[in-house]
Amino acid sequence: MATLDEALAIALDLHTAGRTEEAEALYGRILDAVPDEPNALHLYGLLCAQCGRLEQAADLLGRAVTLRPGQPEYRANLAMLHQARGNPAAAAEQYRTALRLCPDSAALAFPLAGAARQVGQGELALAAYRRTTVIQPDLAEPMAQAGILLRYAGRTSEALSALRRAVQLRPDHGEAWHHLGVALQRIRDPDTVAALAQAVVLLPEDATARLNLGRVHYDAGRWGAAVAALRGALALDPANDGALELLAAARRKAGGEGEAVRTLRRLLRLRPDTANGWHALSLSEPGSLVSLHRALAVQPDHRGALSGLANRLRDRREIAASLRLHDRAVRLEPASAEARWNRSLARLLAGDLPGGWEDYEARWGVADFPTRPRGLPQPLWSGGEIAGQTILLHEEQGRGDAIQFVRYAPLVAARGARVFLEVGADLVPLFRGLPGVEAVFARGEPLPAFDWQCPLLSLPRAFATRLETVPAAVPYLTADPARAAAWRERLAGGGLKVGLVWAGNPHFAGDRERSPGLAVLSPLLSVPGCRFFGLQLGPGHDELSRRSMPASFTDLAPDIRDFADSAAIMASLDLVVSSCTAPAHLAGALGVPLWVLLSHAPDWRWLLDRSDSPWYPTARLFRQPRPGDWAGVTEEVAAALAGRAASLL
Known part of the structure; x- marks a missing residue:
């Protein structure tokens, strides 16, 4: 066994x-x-x-x-x-x-x-x-x-x-x-x-690898490469909502708005419950609220849709409703720089300057903010004791912002600080005579030692500026006497001398709405008793080559080297008529009579429903009565101009 x-x-x-x-x-x-x-x-x-x-x-x-x-x-x-x-x-x-x-x-x-x-x-x-x-x-x-x-x-x-x-x-x-x-x-x-x-080569059936490759190209601004990778992802997974959203965004960046919209509509047919898709579609529907409401119906706490709807309501001048939504977006995501930045613009437009300045500090965390942080090791000055210490004030954003807020530099000096100023090279000659500023440096030049630093647009917060305390004494900038004398002699003669500016920086968000263009201003050129001088520089200047201008118009752009030249010309003019752009701020800072042409949804600094500006006492504001109605603005300006010219006769 x-x-x-x-x-x-x-x-x-x-x-x-x-x-x-x-x-x-x-x-x-x-x-x-x-x-x-x-x-x-x-x-x-x-x-x-x-x-x-x-x-x-x-x-x-x-x-x-x-x-x-x-x-x-x-x-x-x-x-x-x-x-x-x-x-x-x-x-x-x-x-x-x-x-x-x-x-x-x-x-x-x-x-x-x-x-x-x-x-x-x-x-x-x-x-x-x-x-x-x-x-x-x-x-x-x-x-x-x-x-x-x-x-x-x-x-x-x-x-x-x-x-x-x-x-x-x-x-x-x-x-x-x-x-x-x-x-x-x-x-x-x-x-x-x-x-x-x-990974894409080794994983030929993996849509996610292609999606991630597309995302990397997108983040680097390589729109064509991003589109190719994302199309590859969608060939493998046609219902991949992440790839569809990103492809739509990439096509929009590359100028393919039509494909962007078609891609999003495809996504929404597949996934009508995707709030991100409705929000993305809203970006292709400027002014419309429908897609934003659909996004919020799907996801009431969608922060992007909340901010987007709030911004649209702000542009419709429905400020109370806009602020309620902005507040909700900030409550949902208190650490979101975008939510606070968006709210800052609505608060400032509504005249809530203290609240607006506080939120405005979030700008440095906004992904597509046009200016990057200066990266200086010195601490940010926020209004504390500074007597006997040295501070660098530095430009950010556009030239108009620098001109508007450099008014604070003498106030910092009045607190006992030594003030250095760093700006773009074209502003240096203009700012050199600013009271209290010890030295002005062009960006990129070696800087002396300093104790504190502050971007120019953080100064209103440091001074706790309210509407009633805006430092509005003008002129706070002056033209170079020699340049001004030369231009005064050159422009001498009869008639009302009017400077014209009709366009801003086309790369600025919303420039299409704020820049009327030369054609819109053409009725002004028929007003008798006026001599017109073109102060337009940059991309808008080429409009002159496409129009026949009257004998009363003289283009001065070829002789303008920098803002100091523009200031000297303005000092010799009776009036500057400008769109919302840097020369308008320059005229206001010089104390020159200024008429500003504003869109229906203006930049925050011009506030709402008023014809004057707390920032520029010599300014008169002409506003669109409805979105896109520049003709109404021009008609009002022409009538006012005719009256002003007649008063000189």
């Missing part, structure tokens, strides 16, 4: 030879004779698992583990069975115990990591992957998976180290290249595109 060990050996031979029915019969007879024989329980359990009888297999393997708890092989096989039955938590527990019994087994550490990851035990999974790489440092897969978990945990430096090692070990590991690219993107590494491009 065979011994127990001999019977087990025969049963195992039958089992491995695929003669499962004979093996099962023999395992059964062994267990009938010795019900608690752990090896027989273990082997019979494996056979049952092979045959798909998982519940019976779990019972047999569980009994084997109970009888021999220190046997790691039993626990590993029971763990695999738990995985097969959809219980990764139980599997992880068995693998973990087995690994404690056999700590140098990569075959236990690696599946432990997978099971732990399935049940959200990230730290345990990471530790198990790392244990695997210590035991077998030449394995790429655990190295890659460790890197992926580290990336998800925000531990970018460690993730990069692991993922770089993974692609060295296995250069064809597409997933590792993909996650390496995403991690490199986080630190803006120049190798990002190369890593993601390699």
